[in-house]
Amino acid sequence: MLTLSVKTVTAAYIALSYQVTNTETTDIYVADLLYQPAADGSLSIDPGTAYVMPQADGTLYTGKLIMRIPDGMKVESPELPYFQRLGPGETISGEIVLTNPARAYHPYDSYRLGETPQAVRRIVFQIGVIRGSDLKPGEATLSPAPQVGPGYFKPDYGFGLEYQVTEQAEAAALPPGASFFPVEAIER
Numbered sequence: 001m002l003t004l005s006v007k008t009v010t011a012a013y014i015a016l017s018y019q020v021t022n023t024e025t026t027d028i029y030v031a032d033l034l035y036q037p038a039a040d041g042s043l044s045i046d047p048g049t050a051y052v053m054p055q056a057d058g059t060l061y062t063g064k065l066i067m068r069i070p071d072g073m074k075v076e077s078p079e080l081p082y083f084q085r086l087g088p089g090e091t092i093s094g095e096i097v098l099t100n101p102a103r104a105y106h107p108y109d110s111y112r113l114g115e116t117p118q119a120v121r122r123i124v125f126q127i128g129v130i131r132g133s134d135l136k137p138g139e140a141t142l143s144p145a146p147q148v149g150p151g152y153f154k155p156d157y158g159f160g161l162e163y164q165v166t167e168q169a170e171a172a173a174l175p176p177g178a179s180f181f182p183v184e185a186i187e188r
Helices: 157-163
Strands: 004-009 013-021 028-037 043-046 051-054 059-064 081-084 090-101 112-113 123-132 143-144 151-154 164-170 182-186
Touching: 004 123, 004 164, 013 123, 028 059, 028 090, 028 151, 028 157, 059 090, 081 090, 151 157, 157 164
Parallel strands: 059 123
Antiparallel strands: 004 013, 013 090, 028 043, 028 081, 028 123, 051 059, 081 151, 112 182, 123 164, 143 151
C-alpha cells in the first residue's frame, strides 16, 4: 500500500513524503533510490530525487521506477533505480524534493520547457514494486547492491520491466503555490 502527502510548498521547492507498506505474504522490492549522473560520469545516490512528468491538465506525475527506454533509442546503460527489500508487514518512508516551479525530468528524454509556470492541480506519485512471489528461480532479476546498503538490490532492465508493477497514490490536499514549467516539446 502506498500513501503520499505534500509536506511543504515554498517559493523554491515542493516537498512530498510517501510511505510504502508491504501487505503481501512474501517479500516485495520497492524502487526507492534513484541516482543523479554527474558531468564526470560518476553517480550520486539521491533519496530525494524522482522523475517528474508534468501534464498539460495541471497533473504533476512524479515517481521512482524503472522507466522504459523509448522505442528506437539506443542507450549504453539503462538508468535503473535501487530496490529495497521489504518483508511482510514492513513499511518504508521517503521524501521527494522538487523545484518549484517543477521541471520535467526523465532519464531518456530532454525537454523544451515553456517560460511561464502553470499551477499544479494534482500531484500523483508512482513507485515501482517487484513482488518476490513473481520471481522465478534461476533468473537474475535482482542483484544485491551492498555498496548502497543491506537489503538493497539492482534490477536487470529486462526482467525488472517484466516483473515491475507500478503503485500509484495521489496527494489528498495540495497547498497553493505549487507550479511547474509546461513541456512544449520532447527531444530524443
